[in-house]
Amino acid sequence: MRPSPTTLRAGLFTLVALGICLFCAWLLFGRGTSPLQSDIMTILPATERHPLAEDAVERLARASGDRMILLVSNDDDDAAKTAARELGEALGKDPVFASVIAELPPFDLDQLVTPFLPFRFHLLTPEDRAALTSPGFDAVAALRRRLNEPFGANVGAKLTDDPFGWMQHWLDRQPWNRSTLVPEDDMLTAHQGDTTYVLVIATLKGSSYDDVVQRQAVATLAKAESAMLAKHPGTTLQRTGAIFYAAAARAGAERDTHVVGIASSVGIAVLLLLVFRSLRPLLIAFLSTALGVVGAIVATVLVFGQLHLLTLVFGAALLGEAVDYSIQYLCARANTGAAWNAERGVRQVRPALLLALATSLLGYALLGIVPFPALQQMAVFAMAGMAVACASVFWLLPALAQKPARAPLSPALVRLALGWQRAASGRRALVVLAVLAVAAIPGWLRLGHDDDIHLLISPPKTLEAQTASIRDVAGFGGGTQFWLVEGTSAEEVLQREEALTDRLRTWIADGKLTGFTGITAMLPSAKRQAENIAAVAPLFTPADRMNAWLAAAGFRPEGMASFVTAYPGRAFTLDDWLAMPAYTPFRYLWLSGSHGTGSIVVPQDQDDVALLRQASEGLPGVSLVDKPASISALFGRYRGYADVWLGGALALVGLAFLWRYGPRAVGRVLLPPLAGIVFSVAALGYLGQPLTLFHIMALMLVLGVGANYAVFLREGEPHAAHIPGAAYAGVLLSAVTALLSFGLLALSTMPALQHFGLTLLLGIGFTALIAPVSVPAPKKSSA
Template sequence: MSLAHWPRTTTSLWRVRAAWIALALVAVLYCVHRFSGPSPLETNLLALLPATEANPVAEKAVDQLANALGDRTVFLVSSRDAEHAKAAAKRLGATLQASGAFASVTAELPPFDIGRIGALYTPYRFGMLTRDDRDALTHSSKKSAASLHDALMQRIYNPVRGPLATQLAVDPFGWLEHWLSDLPLATSNLDLEDNMLVAHRGDTTSVLVVTTLNGSAYESRVQRAVLSAAAQAETSLHAAWPDASVARAGAVFYAESARRASEREVHLIGIASACGIALLMLWVFRSPRLLLLGFMSTALGIVVALAVTMAVFGKLHLLTLVFGASLIGEAVDYSIQYFVVYLGAPRNWDAKEGARSVRPALSVALATSLLGYAILAWAPFPALKQIACFAMTGICVAFASVMWLLPAMLSNGPKATQRRLFARAAVLLQRWQRAIGGKRSWAVVVALVVVCAPGWLLLRSDDDIHLLIQRDPALVAQENQVRDAVGIDNTAQFFVVQGATQDVVLERAEALGAKLDALSGDQSVDGWRSITQFVPSARRQADDRALLARHVFADPAALRATLLQAGFRDDIADAWIDSFAQAQTQPLTVERWLATNWSKPFSHLWLGAVDANGQRGYAAIVMPRRVTPQNLHALIATASATEGVVFVDKAASVSKLFGEYRVDSAIWLAGALLLVLVLVMTRYRLRGGIATTLPVLLAVGVTLAAFGYARVPLNLFNCLALMLVLGVGANYAVFLREGCLRDGADLGAVWTGVLLSAATTLLSFGMLGMSGMPALKSFGVTLTLGILVAVLLAPIAMPNEGRQHA
């Protein structure tokens, strides 16, 4: 609706109010609808991070590992009495199962015929040789008969046989048994006792209880059910066995902790900033009505922003929610500027003229704020894009409500004004402007540059992602306890092997494994996990079969004599020799292995069919057991030297991207400052544009110097917060200069409004500095310091004569 045709009749006023009520109802009902179903809150920390791997298959590997581990929770029941630990674990498992919060609970393993493992490999046994057996056969050449005899005698008279022992008639030389013994089935420090997974550390016995969730670990419904069930089960356990302790690990516990902390911060920041803003506005305006209208405008912006963000992104990240609570201080700024004009107006108040008088200042302020948030939207981080969408929607709605809704609600003039307060503010402004404004402004600029320069030289950066993600220390301690007892593999850093076919992938994984085995000393990885340890490549199986054909079965008569001399019956010796010719010549395949139940704990090692850059292929994961700063460069070099192999380190990739975008943000900030300068110059001309931009430019410089002097390393979130310092801090200089340009404006009222706007913004964004989320804390500290300096230097933007045109 054009301000030139503003409705004057009561009917028209009610139409405007009704339209805004309808908008609010639609937004509120949509939010209620979304929160009444599955929670739209996103508590997955990985959702905050961008896709960092240039190879999309590597990103798929990261997601697959996260999903494979995300739906599992682990409970470790420990006691110095082994029987108590086992009994307590059974009680815990039974209680958890009865709760209905889990899809499955495993405290006692079901009976398993370990012979099924041997049964899978027996038909393919002539293509399954360990590296030691392969080397022994390769180097036996001229001494074949003697070597085979020695191997046969050792096999017959070896008293030590493992659980995967094979029958002499099927495997007389023990090659299959050696292969089975080398299978990495023991992926942990756990032993099987009484059908339970048990670890012994010193005089402590620990029993593992594994569960799978009924849904996503990041759904609040699942989190509440799991936490309730775990609490009840642990209470029941401690009542029966006070000496038993329980440690737990799983994504669901971290997600619930993050959700709870964020909700607490939303309430703290929202309530504290709202109460502080309310008290300030009551003190300045002395009008509960204006207070309610200001919060009504802000509430409209926030609820519409919530609805739009959920509609656009589907999910609402907790980071966005916490940041949204701090938007109160910025959104209320527009209302404050309107109220200042309203209170300074005569009895014959004209709502149309009031809105028209603040429109230029609010339009420039809106443009600068939108510019700052738009730059956030360009950042590759999903949560930052959400924050930008939320903030841009919120401040646009708040601006529109000031332009159209508030005039419809304030059609009558003010009953009382704050002339005394405004007069004092005018005196304060005049004195402060004389001290830093006019011709002295350049001296202020030079002085600040001289003071800040050493701080700029001391600036350092630290882009480590771990510094920006804070986890509950109690949960970390429990997870470490579980890891120490179980000895699980590293899952954060691994290799991804790709190829056009399955066999190519397996061959490349075998080549990678050989190179990893060759690493020694500090560069050693202490072993690795790969699907090739369960399914060799077709070429490897064929080579093993050919090796046996050359060195064992080339002379059937001599082989038969060796077997008979060792005591084998004729029929058994003949049957085994004949089995080589009749054995399965087709190689064991990945699909055949995956079809077995016992392969499930290792299935994440096979990514299967993938689509990379439009080309279909296959991929697998190779996981080193030990990755340290000492061997990291060797692992990266090994991957680079092996065709089709990439080394994936999600945390390092994100940290690297943080650094790249932190550097880029300096360019963005410079470009944004130039755009703001051009924007204000179109209204205030060259000198006026420079004077209006100087305060926020100096605010950015002082903030950076403060970080340098404090030896606080910069990260991406500090730099992105400077964008908002630019977007929000520029408003104060604009408000003051517009007040000087506006005929009949009370500069005391304008300065009061500027200080109140800054105070409300500091109350809201400043509260972010107290956040437990390091990323938000970086935002809050940077914004607080930058905005404080920007408002103190805002009088520099005033014309020399206080009230004159630019």
């Protein structure tokens, strides 16, 4: 017996679906690395004026590398050091860490100082250069002061290599000498009050954003911390590093996914069982939705190469909208009764589903055209998921739902729907809507706006506090603002940075700034080095003068011969700086590549943007980069454009309705989504919610979903005329499933998703209640 076309289509669709499912499994689990991404930087838009600035933002964000920065503290000095030592040993046993530094390896200070000796005459502090060029410089007096100086705690050169202390002064200004941490008992230790702090650095073998590495490293640390605290009461452990922010983001996203995905799935399952009073429709609806989600994951990973956890949480909410297509098909089946034919059922719902799909795709496409990776990922995920779910209704569900439904829709739901449809349709409903529109005006007038980047980035306050504490104790860090210095060559960049840092030093003297980190504090420009050697040259011309001064100050001639003969040495170059291991942690300050040449200067303990911007005023090639402020400003611009986007989308939906329903009915069908948007925005105003980009983007979806409900009711009413209220019951069922998913986003830990969820909760609720105005009021005689 030859299989029917319905069976053939379903078989072909099943084969394709199985292939997509297997491919999805391979993308997620079969490639060694997971495509799931928790790094927020990957979904932020480019905001700076050219690629070099974006490179600088990326470089600064990755400055800490894939490391755990841990600070062990205790009021007992020995307990703090022992606890830190044991913590390092415990972490070092796990292969997830490439290295763990708790105790410093044996090293000779000469190994750090010796590489600088060939350049010593080219490296001067501003104070030494000024002293050398002043008319009253007394070389013998300077040598005697140096000879009688007490031994310092910082890294320094031998007296015979640096009799004037120029190199010592230079080394004192290097970044590693500015930290309060000092080697003590072979550990980097700081003291504040009665508390001892010990630094432990654990370098990961992989990326902080790799799911496997992240989970294993965090679990190992938690186990080691528990053992340390149990053995050493009174000890505390503070932590910072990209891995902890990524882990916090992942934990929040997983919680949101569980809340939205599981809670909405359970709620939708219970609702479908109550309405259809059969298990088969429930399984069919979830199969269609599951295929949509799988297709969405595959499409997103193929297009973007990754799937951000933010998108995954949003995708969990997509369940409530993707299930609409199967619900409408199953409602048509239940309303038809014994006369049900699967193929006729598809033809019956096809116009409504295709028009509804088109309006939904339009709403998501408007998200996708925004040059914002987060919204683009959500748009691709949703569009692919909706398309696959809708296709499953046409190709797969007819084969699974060939037999008539065992029971009609729940009579209680139909009676409820009919009662509200009668109350919310006709002229009286239009008058009520007009009154509500007037009442909405004060809500609109109360609206403010909020474009803060922290709508997307909201790390735990405890982690932020620990990061601030480590920065205070260890001297690490800097904020999110920095100066970008650009030039056509390395030398021009260095000279321009020196113009900036010379100004910053005056600010430090005036108390406006506590410090900064920049490359020219380590690598002066060739011009500055020439000025340094010019300042030193008179002391060695002739060389006998220097020998005489050294002898007069009390230095032994035989010990100073190497110092005199070493002059003038050679210039310190960029290649020398890059080759020095001591400067490896600071290489992020230098930018060089296809996007140009530049450097980064990071201010310390100052986040007044207006003040920081003043520092770069009038300096060629120097600008302040403030990524959070740039993104916030971009959000504000997009929010301003959103009115145009929303109006354009409304016009396109209106044209589609005009084509389908004609000029006399287009107003009625368009009224539910339009009124839903108006009332949702007013409600946000009354709730005191400032309007954000994410509220506006959610309104795009309210337009699409609201249009769906009007279409479902308008198209379904003629086919369910024998059961008054049944078509609207299907609309209410779709609305409640959407509320159970999108509405739960309002419980998200991320403010952006909260705003998304709240707006959809209001918008879907309003449009579902207003949908009856899109069709004439049912006659009471037909009840």
